[in-house]
Amino acid sequence: MWKSLELFLLCTFPVLLFWFIFYCSRRNAQQNRKPSYRIENLSAVCNGNDGSVKVTWSLNPPDILTNYFISYRKQFEPTSCSRLSLLQSYQLTREHIEPLNVYEIKVWPSNCEAAASSVTVYIDWYCQFPGCERSRRKREEKSYSAFCSPKHAAKFGASYCLYPECTVKSHDNFCSERHLEKAKREGVCGLVILDNASGQCEKLMKKFSKNWCSKKGNVPKISHVFEIVNPKLQQRLDNYISKLSWPYNGVEQYYHGTQIKCDMLDYYEPCSKSNCGVCGISKRGFDPQRINSTSWQRFGKGFYFAPNSSKSYDYPRATHNVTDKYHCMLVCDIAPGCKYTLYKDDPSIQGPPKGYHSIYGSSRWLWGLWKSPDMNYDELVVFDSEAIRPHYILFLENNS
Ligand SMILES: [Zn+2]
Numbered sequence: 001m002w003k004s005l006e007l008f009l010l011c012t013f014p015v016l017l018f019w020f021i022f023y024c025s026r027r028n029a030q031q032n033r034k035p036s037y038r039i040e041n042l043s044a045v046c047n048g049n050d051g052s053v054k055v056t057w058s059l060n061p062p063d064i065l066t067n068y069f070i071s072y073r074k075q076f077e078p079t080s081c082s083r084l085s086l087l088q089s090y091q092l093t094r095e096h097i098e099p100l101n102v103y104e105i106k107v108w109p110s111n112c113e114a115a116a117s118s119v120t121v122y123i124d125w126y127c128q129f130p131g132c133e134r135s136r137r138k139r140e141e142k143s144y145s146a147f148c149s150p151k152h153a154a155k156f157g158a159s160y161c162l163y164p165e166c167t168v169k170s171h172d173n174f175c176s177e178r179h180l181e182k183a184k185r186e187g188v189c190g191l192v193i194l195d196n197a198s199g200q201c202e203k204l205m206k207k208f209s210k211n212w213c214s215k216k217g218n219v220p221k222i223s224h225v226f227e228i229v230n231p232k233l234q235q236r237l238d239n240y241i242s243k244l245s246w247p248y249n250g251v252e253q254y255y256h257g258t259q260i261k262c263d264m265l266d267y268y269e270p271c272s273k274s275n276c277g278v279c280g281i282s283k284r285g286f287d288p289q290r291i292n293s294t295s296w297q298r299f300g301k302g303f304y305f306a307p308n309s310s311k312s313y314d315y316p317r318a319t320h321n322v323t324d325k326y327h328c329m330l331v332c333d334i335a336p337g338c339k340y341t342l343y344k345d346d347p348s349i350q351g352p353p354k355g356y357h358s359i360y361g362s363s364r365w366l367w368g369l370w371k372s373p374d375m376n377y378d379e380l381v382v383f384d385s386e387a388i389r390p391h392y393i394l395f396l397e398n399n400s
């Protein structure tokens with residue numbers, strides 16, 4: 001019995017050993033074998049106008065039945081994404097890749113990664129100003145200026161359509177009814193810097209100094225004026241006005257001091273920071289969610305405006321290092337409707353009484369003979385954000 005077992009092992013062991021060596025050598029050979037084909041002529045060409053990259057290659061020897069994997073990753077970043085292409089080309093757009101970054105692009109036939117070839121490419125994205133081939137500037141995380149410089153932003157805003165990425169010349173803010181309608185729907189907000197010598201600007205400056213109270217010192221110098229172009233908010237105001245009846249359907253201009261947290265004077269475009277009051281209001285209007293519910297409010301929880309430019313100047317100055325030498329103020333078009341006038345503080349108010357649309361806090365009464373004990377300056381409180389349209393941003397040089 002033992003004898004036959006020994007004999008059996010003796011016979012099978014060399015066979016198994018031989019088979020094992022044969023298997024291992026074959027496996028090795030398979031792994032070492034160079035692929036019979038290679039990716040050649042891999043090129044990645046960036047189109048600076050839209051920040052896309054066209055990747056092309058060829059297979060040697062050719063095989064029309066092969067398809068390909070394309071992987072791309074930002075230089076120095078481990079994450080990588082793959083796509084499948086059935087042709088010998090692939091278009092990477094800004095959905096896939098972030099502009100102003102170096103990417104490593106790798107292509108291989110779907111059945112053999114060892115045949116891969118790779119290339120690095122800098123993804124540029126040119127300034128939107130037609131003909132300018134300088135790169136756009138990066139602002140905050142994943143947010144880009146549309147221009148290379150404030151100079152090009154200003155020039156563009158003055159003579160081109162403000163719909164994003166449209167480069168059609170236009171005397172109005174939008175090139176066509178179609179772009180205006182789209183801008184209304186999508187809430188497009190553009191800033192146009194005004195020429196300080198223009199009639200529009202001079203009118204604003206004149207009004208500003210007229211509404212400045214001399215007790216507050218000298219009238220500060222207005223250094224920059226931006227017009228806020230926001231068709232959605234304009235339409236919202238127009239709709240609101242259409243519901244008011246004469247003589248309460250007029251529009252008045254008021255001042256509103258608020259914080260700016262960005263470098264607007266370095267970009268001439270609104271930012272996307274959530275705490276930047278000026279840009280948030282310019283883009284989305286006044287937000288009822290943001291009414292400060294904890295602090296004391298003279299006439300309850302509404303939006304506060306001043307007919308005096310000096311009153312709004314008391315609000316905090318800009319805090320960004322580019323803009324901290326300025327005060328920022330919004331000039332808003334408001335449809336106050338029928339105003340309910342109050343001469344004394346009343347923080348418990350929830351809104352205007354029935355039949356009225358806003359509250360007007362008046363500091364004086366009887367042709368100025370009687371002076372309010374609570375208020376030094378007049379204030380308008382609006383409870384419906386649809387009645388307000390931010391129209392201009394004023395940058396004022398600090399007079400202190
Ligand atoms: Zn440019």
Ligand SMILES: [Zn+2]
Pocket residue numbers: 161162163166167168174175176179
């Ligand atoms: Zn357009």
Ligand SMILES: [Zn+2]
Pocket residue numbers: 260261262263264270271272273276277278279280
């Ligand atoms: Zn901002």
